[in-house]
Amino acid sequence: MESEPLYNLLQLPKEVDPPTEEELPRGGKKKYLSPSSRRDPKFEELQKVLMEWINATLLPEHIVVRSLEEDMFDGLILHHLFQKLAALKLEVEEISLTSASQRRKLGVVLEAANQSLQVEEQQAKWSVEAIFNKDLLATLHLLVALAKRFQPDLPLPDNVQVEVIHIESTRTGLKSDKLVEQLTERRSHKDQPSQDAFDELFKLAPEKVHAVKEFADGVILLLLIGQLEGFFLHLKEFYLTPSSPTEMLHNVTLALELLKDEGLLSYPVNPEDIVNKDAKSTLRILYSLFQKHALRAEGNRAPYGTPN
Secondary structure, three states: OOOOOOOOEEOOOOOOOOOOOOOOOOOOEEEEEOHHHHOOHHHHHHHHHHHHHHHHHOHHHOOOOOOHHHHOOOOHHHHHHHHHHHOOOOOOOOOOOOHHHHHHHHHHHHHHHHHHHOOOOOOOOOOHHHHHOOOHHHHHHHHHHHHHHHOOOOOOOOOOEEEEEEEEEEOOEEEEEEEEEEOOOOOOHHHOOOOOHHHHHHHHOHHHOHHHHHHOOOHHHHHHHHHHHOOOOOHHHOOOOOOOHHHHHHHHHHHHHHHHHOOOOOOOOOHHHHHOOOHHHHHHHHHHHHHHHHHHHHHOOOOOOOOO
């Protein structure tokens, strides 16, 4: 998608007629998503996954995104997100109140993101102008690229395509053209992430996994790991009664580090997922402990014939 200054994504939450010749000056160009693409379940799922990822990543900073169209344009959230993902500090003002300062800030963030993504500005499917004008497609292209770079295991829906209607005012009148933009790649069967027993459990019996959400603050998890692995956890090392998401995240991160040190995590788990009460991630942690200590217990028993 070209990032020409005259391009402006029309927001169409409802059925909206395309612009007339009087509304679009000679040489002007506009584009908008077709209503059918906006309603496409895979397109909606892509936005949902990206929003949940952003909110989980920025949970310690108490930042919540509710709309990728309305919340990302001024650079504030992109600033925090990129700093968190890339683990660096950008020299830019924290709060920008004027349009000019917001554009400058967004420019600094996108320049750093392009360098990290190794994308030339002319080749990028996003630009300061597009994102500042709440171009949803440009924003999605950027977020997908950041997710692939920093969170490659994020379960983005594959082969998300949208129909984009381009309208240009020419000497002979309005010229309309439809193009298809690819937001995520089509994956072959071998590229699909492997599913484990927990994926099947959530398909077959999701009602049986609610109890594991009691581990969200990390306290029970740390005490369990300490008991099973023989660790003595000093109370100064974690929060026994966490009162904020930041303290909960500290506890869970410590628990995951202990598990990694013991070689017990066979599946990548993000601490933010545990704090957000993601039952599947919590189950994977508990099963890693169960698997080790159940096998140890079995090894200490005398054999009684073929096990069931």
